[in-house]
Amino acid sequence: MPSLDPEAGIVMPVFENDGLEVLACMLDVRLDLIRELGSCLTEDECRRAGGLTRERDRRRFIVTRGQLRHSLGSKLGLPPSDVELEYGPQGKPRLSRRMPMRELHFCVSRSGDLAVIAFSHEREVGVDVEEVRPFAEADDIAALCFSVSDYESYRTLPPEEQLEGFLRRWTRLEAISKAFGCGLGGAIPSDVQDWALHTFVPKVGYIGTLAAQN
Ligand SMILES: CC(C)(COP(=O)(O)OP(=O)(O)OC[C@H]1O[C@@H](n2cnc3c(N)ncnc32)[C@H](O)[C@@H]1OP(=O)(O)O)[C@@H](O)C(=O)NCCC(=O)NCCS
Numbered sequence: 001m002p003s004l005d006p007e008a009g010i011v012m013p014v015f016e017n018d019g020l021e022v023l024a025c026m027l028d029v030r031l032d033l034i035r036e037l038g039s040c041l042t043e044d045e046c047r048r049a050g051g052l053t054r055e056r057d058r059r060r061f062i063v064t065r066g067q068l069r070h071s072l073g074s075k076l077g078l079p080p081s082d083v084e085l086e087y088g089p090q091g092k093p094r095l096s097r098r099m100p101m102r103e104l105h106f107c108v109s110r111s112g113d114l115a116v117i118a119f120s121h122e123r124e125v126g127v128d129v130e131e132v133r134p135f136a137e138a139d140d141i142a143a144l145c146f147s148v149s150d151y152e153s154y155r156t157l158p159p160e161e162q163l164e165g166f167l168r169r170w171t172r173l174e175a176i177s178k179a180f181g182c183g184l185g186g187a188i189p190s191d192v193q194d195w196a197l198h199t200f201v202p203k204v205g206y207i208g209t210l211a212a213q214n
Contacts, residue, residue, distance in 0.1 A: 011067055014116065014202040020212050021119045022127060024202040025067045027060040028113040034059055037066025040073075040080035064115040068093075068108055071117055076100055092181035107178050109208070116202055118210050126179025128171040129208035138166040145173060167207045172197055175211035 015022035041049070045065050052058045069080035076083065076099060084096035095102050107118045107127045118127035135141075142154050150169045157165040176195055198210045 011071060011117075014208075015118075015198060015200040015210060017198065018196075018212075019121055019123070020125065020198070020210060022116050022200060022202070022208070022210055023067075023071060023119070024114060024116045024129075025063070026113055027063045027110065027115055028056075029063060034062055034066075037070070038062045040066055040069045042081075060110060060113070060115075064108060064110050067115065068106070068117055071119070072104075072106065075104060075119070088181040090182050092178065107175075109174075109178070111206065114203055114206055116208055120212055124179050124213045126175040126177065126211040127208060128174035128178060129202060129206055130167050130171055132163060132167060132205050132207055134163065135166060138163070141170070142166060145170075164207065168199055168209070171199070171207060171209035172211070175209040179211045179213065 011023045011025045013021060014024045038046070038049070041062065049058050049061050049065075052061060066080070069083050072078075072083045072095070073080040076095075078099075084099055085093045086096045087093055093108070094106075095104060101121075103122050105120045105123060105125050107125050109116050109127050109129045111129050112131035112133075114129060114131070116127055116129045118125045142151055146154060146169055150173075154162070154165050154169055175197065179195065194214050195211045196214050198212075200208050200210065202208055
C-alpha cells in the first residue's frame with residue numbers, strides 16, 4: 001500500500017486497472033503549497049472556498065480542487081488554470097465542451113484529510129472514500145439506504161467486521177450515485193449490474209470504492 005507524505009502534497013496512484021485510475025492526495029499540507037494550488041482556481045471556485053465557514057474546510061476544498069486542476073491539466077496538456085469545468089444538473093463536475101479529450105471522465109471524493117480523484121477514458125466513473133471511524137448512525141443509515149440483500153448481509157456480520165462492512169457497502173452506494181451524477185437520494189436509472197465496482201484502500205484507515213460503467 002502506498003504511503004502518503006502529508007507534507008509533500010504528492011498525488012499518488014492508489015488504484016490502476018482496466019483503463020481506470022484513482023489518485024490520492026493528502027489535504028493538510030504546507031501553506032505555500034495551498035497558496036500555489038489556490039492560485040489556479042477560478043473566481044467562482046475562490047468564492048466557494050470563501051463561503052466555507054471553517055478554515056480547515058476551506059483549505060481542504062482548495063487543495064482538492066487545485067490537485068484536480070493539476071491532474072486534469074497534465075492529462076490535457078494545459079496549465080491547471082486553463083482547465084474549464086462545467087456542472088451536471090445535480091452538481092457533478094465534468095470537462096467543458098470546449099476542452100480537448102471530453103471523453104475523459106473523472107470523479108472526486110474526500111474524507112478527513114484525504115482526497116481521491118478517479119479517471120477513466122470513455123467510461124463514466126464515480127468514486128467515494130470514507131475514513132474508517134466509528135459511525136453511531138451506521139445501523140439506521142443501513143436500514144434506510146441499503147438494498148434488502150446488502151442490509152441482510154450487513155446485519156449478519158460479526159460485530160468486529162460491521163464498521164468496515166458498513167463502509168464498503170456505503171461507499172459502493174455513493175460511488176454508483178456519483179457515477180450517475182445524481183447524488184444520494186437520486187433515482188439510479190439503470191441496473192447496478194451495469195457497473196464494475198472496485199474497493200480500494202488508499203491509505204491505512206480509509207476505504208474507497210470506484211464504480212465504472214461496464
Ligand atoms: C454529491 C454527493 C454524493 C457528494 O457526497 P459527499 O460524501 O458529500 O462528498 P464527496 O467528498 O464524496 O464528494 C464531493 C465531490 O463530489 C463531486 N460532486 C458534487 N456533486 C456531485 C454529483 N451530483 N454527482 C457526482 N459528483 C458530485 C464534486 O467534485 C465534489 O467535490 P467538491 O466539493 O470539491 O466540489 C452528495 O453531496 C449528494 O448526494 N448531494 C446531493 C445532490 C443532490 O442535490 N441531489 C438531489 C437529488 S438527485
